Amino acid sequence: MRVLGLMSGTSHDGIDSAVVDWSPDGDVLTGVVEHTGTRPYEGRLRERIAGALPPGPAGMAEVCRLDTLIGQAFADAAEACGPVDLVCSHGQTMFHWVEDGRVRGTLQLGQPAWIAERTGVPVVSDLRARDVAAGGQGAPLVSYFDLLLLDGLxxxxxxxxxxxxxxxxxxxxxxxxxxxxxxxxxxxxxxxxxxxxxxxxxxxxxxxxxxxxxxxxxxxxxxxxxxxxxxxxxxxxxxxxxxxxxxxxxxxxxxxxxxxxxxxxxxxxxxxxxxxxxxxxxxxxxxxxxxxxxxxxxxxxxxxxxxxxxxGVPADAKEAIAFSLLGWLTAHGLPATVPGCTGASGPRVLGAITPGAGALRLPEPLGEGPRRLRFTAAAEAGGAGAAG
CATH class of the missing domain: 3.30.420.40 (ATPase, nucleotide binding domain)
Known part of the structure; x- marks a missing residue:
């Protein structure tokens, strides 16, 4: 299954992308990284994002505009990556509500409907909210990926x-x-x-x-x-x-x-x-x-x-690759959080799914997630991997 991960972090300088073809084999999940890249935000949009971040004021009209403009920017980035089976979009974090060490809410903008309309494939988004609702910090979500990557060192x-x-x-x-x-x-x-x-x-x-x-x-x-x-x-x-x-x-x-x-x-x-x-x-x-x-x-x-x-994980694209994995896990009905890492009451399947063109079709759910990750060069894998 070819999954595009899209990520813009707290530097809010642009959108990182990674297309990974994921293939499960027992407890090992192999990823063929077929594409990585960065698409800078247009200058005026970056200024508006920076202006809306705390402690800057942002009314609901600006929140609505940014949700649309960021969603369209993510759709542009997705379209440039070519055809995939699924998109997993982190969006742009605009506010992370923390009081007395507890996360009470988190907001990522970038309306996924724009990506689904442009690509025609399902989009997994809003990944942090479920972990927060389960008592977690909603971060760092890449910890699931990290633990698999570090296994065996x-x-x-x-x-x-x-x-x-x-x-x-x-x-x-x-x-x-x-x-x-x-x-x-x-x-x-x-x-x-x-x-x-x-x-x-x-x-x-x-x-x-x-x-x-x-x-x-x-x-x-x-x-x-x-x-x-x-x-x-x-x-x-x-x-x-x-x-x-x-x-x-x-x-x-x-x-x-x-x-x-x-x-x-x-x-x-x-x-x-x-x-x-x-x-x-x-x-x-x-x-x-x-x-x-x-x-x-x-x-x-x-x-x-x-x-x-x-x-085997390009340093500039690790988070985009990690979100590609999170999208693959959600599509297969698998949790993608580690309670000891986020503080949640238990592991959770993350995100909401926006259908693409036509009926929503997802893979058969899997009983359990991978225990190890293995990355293979596209040339070594012949440029393609088995569907997951």
């Missing part, structure tokens, strides 16, 4: 994704949580000072020095000491949060970015050290930032930091 291992927010999955403890900001605050600083979306290749950060006083104040944030399961987003780590904490120090932009890179490296490395991980598989845009990765390696003790590419 020697020693204690974990999977780290460095997007706008950093999240860590720990295999042996079967836990997962957001550790704090990855690129969210760095991107906010660059955008405010230069208008650019991010610090390309970490060049500005590389020319700066860590401001130890500011770093100490940033590390005093209570979120870092809260026990998992926990999740966060730009509701907490937004531009105003950064401006308030940085203003007493008035750092130059390179020094601010070096300090924010150190913040991400230290908050992630503290969790790596706490779990005594020996191998950490890294993905996300932050994995391409040499300054951040160097700081992380220096703080992570003896842990071996490896890109997810070494396991």
């Amino acid at each position: 020697p020693g204690p291992s974990g999977a780290l994704n460095l997007g706008g927010i950093a999240n860590l999955t720990v295999r042996d403890a079967r836990t997962a949580y957001d550790t704090g900001p990855a690129s969210a605050l760095m991107d906010a600083a660059v955008s405010a000072a230069t208008g650019a979306p991010y610090d390309e290749d970490g060049r500005l950060a590389a020319s700066g020095e860590v401001h130890e006083g500011l770093l100490a104040d940033l590390l005093a944030e209570p979120y870092y000491r809260a026990p998992p399961p926990k999740s966060t987003g730009k509701e907490l780590f937004h531009p105003g949060y950064l401006a308030e904490r940085a203003s007493p120090y008035r750092p130059a932009l390179p020094d601010l970015l070096a300090t924010l890179a150190a913040l991400t490296a230290e908050t992630v490395a503290a969790e790596i050290r706490r779990h005594r991980l020996e191998t950490v598989v890294v993905s996300g845009g932050g994995a391409r930032n040499p300054v951040l990765m160097s700081m992380l390696a220096a703080r992570a003790g003896d842990a071996r930091i490896v890109p997810s590419d070494e396991l």
Whole structure:
């Protein structure tokens, strides 16, 4: 079954896509990654998304417009990927409602009907809400994928994704949580000072020095000491949060970015050290930032930091590939959450399904999910896999 995963994360810079042909064989699920890519948001749409994110005001009229415009942008991205059997669309998270450590609601925009109309195939969407309704954090949903991916690695291992927010999955403890900001605050600083979306290749950060006083104040944030399961987003780590904490120090932009890179490296490395991980598989845009990765390696003790590419999963597309898997699981009637990772009362089948053209036809339900993932190059698989 060829499933297209579509994902836009907390960096809200564009839509990541991955087409994976999934084939079950006993307890092993083989994926042939046939396509990965990124489609940047049109500039004005990205500005409107940024303007509607907390703490910016957004009335219901703007919410309706964004739901449509984001849905149309996702439909454009889906159409460009060619024919598939199913689409799984994460949409764009606009608000993650957390009170006293408990997630009470979460909102992803990007009306799936636009994707279904454009592609003619069923669309799985709104994947986080069911986990939240079951008492979970609704994040990180990629933990199910991570645990399968990490199976078989020697020693204690974990999977780290460095997007706008950093999240860590720990295999042996079967836990997962957001550790704090990855690129969210760095991107906010660059955008405010230069208008650019991010610090390309970490060049500005590389020319700066860590401001130890500011770093100490940033590390005093209570979120870092809260026990998992926990999740966060730009509701907490937004531009105003950064401006308030940085203003007493008035750092130059390179020094601010070096300090924010150190913040991400230290908050992630503290969790790596706490779990005594020996191998950490890294993905996300932050994995391409040499300054951040160097700081992380220096703080992570003896842990071996490896890109997810070494396991057959392109680092820039891991979350899109993971959502392709979640769509496959939902289509086969299988739960896609791990209660120890999200805090839910039990595993749940995720999402709502919008039919494509004609009658809705789904595969026969499976009795149990896979225990391992195996990725095969498209050339090795002959460019096609068995239907799942």
